[in-house]
Amino acid sequence: MSEWDQWVSFVLGHAANTYYTSAPADSPAVWHIHIGGFDGSMYAKSDGFDGAFDQAELSKMSAASNGDETDIFSNPPKGYTILRVVPATNDFNILTGKQKNNAGRLLYVARASSTMIVALVDITNCSRGCESKAMDAMSFCVSEAMAAGI
Numbered sequence: 102m103s104e105w106d107q108w109v110s111f112v113l114g115h116a117a118n119t120y121y122t123s124a125p126a127d128s129p130a131v132w133h134i135h136i137g138g139f140d141g142s143m144y145a146k147s148d149g150f151d152g153a154f155d156q157a158e159l160s161k162m163s164a165a166s167n168g169d170e171t172d173i174f175s176n177p178p179k180g181y182t183i184l185r186v187v188p189a190t191n192d193f194n195i196l197t198g199k200q201k202n203n204a205g206r207l208l209y210v211a212r213a214s215s216t217m218i219v220a221l222v223d224i225t226n227c228s229r230g231c232e233s234k235a236m237d238a239m240s241f242c243v244s245e246a247m248a249a250g251i
Contacts, residue, residue: 103145105136105144105145106145108136108144108145108216108246108249108251109134109135109136109145109146109147110147111245111246111249112134112136112218112242112243112245112246113132113133113134113147113242115238115241115242115245115246116132116134116220116222116238116239116241116242117130117132117238119237119238119241119242120132120222120234120235120237120238123234123237123238124230124231124234124235125226125228125230125231127225127226128224128225128226128227128228128230128231129224129225130222130223130224130225130231130235131149131222131223132147132220132221132222132238133146133147133149133150133151133152133220133221133222133223134146134147134150134218134219134220135147135150135152135218135219135220135221136216136217136218136219136251137159137216137217137219138216138217139160139163139164139167139212139216139217140156140160140163141154141155141156141157141158141159141160141161141162141163141217142156142159143156143159144216150221151221152178152208152219152221153179153180154178154219158178158179159217159219161173161178162178162196162210162217162219163210163212163217165183165186165196165210166186166193166194166195166196166210166211166212166217167194167212168186168194173196177198178198180200180201180202181198181199181200181201181208182198182199182200182201183196183197183198183208184197184198184199185197187236189211189236189239189240189243189244190240190244192244192247193211193212193213193243193247194211194212195209195210195211195236195239195240195243196208196209196210196211197209197236198210204227205223205224205225205226205227206221206222206223206224207220207221207222207224207227207232207235208220208221208222209222209235209236209239211239211240211243213243213246213247213251214246214247214250214251215250215251216246216251218242218243218246220239220242222235222239
């Protein structure tokens with residue numbers, strides 16, 4: 102296991118556990134995490150992360166999550182709709198989106214201290230309440246990642 106695989110497990114554990122403890126019991130979720138560089142490079146990803154994003158799409162999502170001007174809303178990654186950029190804390194924003202043909206698959210992207218974290222979240226019985234709990238979980242895991250220095 103590489104150092105980056107351990108960080109993927111760290112982020113995945115924080116996100117999944119936070120969601121699990123706060124979301125409705127009838128809306129379980131499976132989290133998939135990708136950690137990479139701000140330039141869209143990939144360091145490691147969890148098993149089951151099947152997002153087929155190319156480096157240019159990842160780089161654009163990274164820039165958009167940072168609040169930089171991009172064409173992400175008019176030209177999103179293939180198969181996804183980008184919804185908004187949400188200020189999560191004073192330190193970072195979260196770019197949110199959904200898969201076009203699967204409303205239960207959510208996309209979250211944020212920059213931590215030195216890495217970009219992409220989460221694909223598959224939620225059964227997805228609702229706005231579940232989306233809110235997933236957003237809170239993403240915010241928590243990115244905060245923990247930043248506190249740990251990644």
